[in-house]
Amino acid sequence: MSVQFVDSSKLPTQFGEFCIHGFQDPQTLKEHVVLTFGELNTKEAVLARVHSECLTGDALFSARCDCGPQLQEAMRRISEHGSGMIMYLRQEGRGIGLMNKIRAYHLQDDGADTVEANEALGFGADQREYSMCVDMLAHFGVTKLKLMTNNPRKLDAMAKYGIQVEGREEIKVGHNVHNEGYIATKGAKLGHMFSDDA
Numbered sequence: 795m796s797v798q799f800v801d802s803s804k805l806p807t808q809f810g811e812f813c814i815h816g817f818q819d820p821q822t823l824k825e826h827v828v829l830t831f832g833e834l835n836t837k838e839a840v841l842a843r844v845h846s847e848c849l850t851g852d853a854l855f856s857a858r859c860d861c862g863p864q865l866q867e868a869m870r871r872i873s874e875h876g877s878g879m880i881m882y883l884r885q886e887g888r889g890i891g892l893m894n895k896i897r898a899y900h901l902q903d904d905g906a907d908t909v910e911a912n913e914a915l916g917f918g919a920d921q922r923e924y925s926m927c928v929d930m931l932a933h934f935g936v937t938k939l940k941l942m943t944n945n946p947r948k949l950d951a952m953a954k955y956g957i958q959v960e961g962r963e964e965i966k967v968g969h970n971v972h973n974e975g976y977i978a979t980k981g982a983k984l985g986h987m988f989s990d991d992a
């Protein structure tokens with residue numbers, strides 16, 4: 795078991811009452827959280843988002859990315875649906891960490907795109923991995939997901955770990971004048987699927 799359940803508590807939010815569950819990876823000691831809403835029907839596909847930490851977007855209202863609006867939209871849809879879960883993974887900056895993401899932003903201010911900036915710092919375009927989701931889902935007895943994402947790598951990762959994704963919901967929110975280039979690069983270089991591209 796690579797992820798250990800720590801504790802849980804009610805989490806009242808502007809989208810209704812979620813429950814927050816703490817998980818710690820015993821090997822890396824990395825702390826993650828899972829938010830759940832309502833009763834998870836483990837016989838059916840659970841409406842879910844796998845969301846990677848973005849301090850600037852999720853907590854500081856940055857318009858450089860679409861992370862904050864996506865997190866809020868996922869919580870809103872789960873609440874509207876009546877049940878679901880968010881696996882909030884502490885892998886900031888597509889896995890390069892907060893300081894390196896800020897370094898990458900600096901390079902992007904000088905003209906690099908989000909992939910070139912990572913590479914100029916000696917990182918891959920996307921350093922994330924999703925193995926912890928296996929134990930998180932097992933903990934809740936969830937075997938099938940309806941995943942809110944535009945990111946094909948997340949779908950590939952779920953398939954790699956044997957997590958059944960029965961459906962995908964596009965989550966296209968938070969596009970603005972400041973993140974046009976970032977979103978375009980995610981489409982062109984990271985394969986993100988946006989319906990307008992069809």
Ligand SMILES: Nc1nc2c(ncn2[C@@H]2O[C@H](COP(=O)(O)OP(=O)(O)OP(=O)(O)O)[C@@H](O)[C@H]2O)c(=O)[nH]1
Nearest residue numbers: 845846847848859861885886887888908943944945
């Ligand atoms: N290195 C780097 N990371 C970024 C940048 N902008 C946002 N991020 C990070 O990108 C990650 C976005 O993760 P998610 O919100 O899970 O979304 P996603 O991989 O874009 O896929 P979706 O499910 O389609 O939203 C977060 O870890 C952010 O911190 C950037 O310019 N550079």
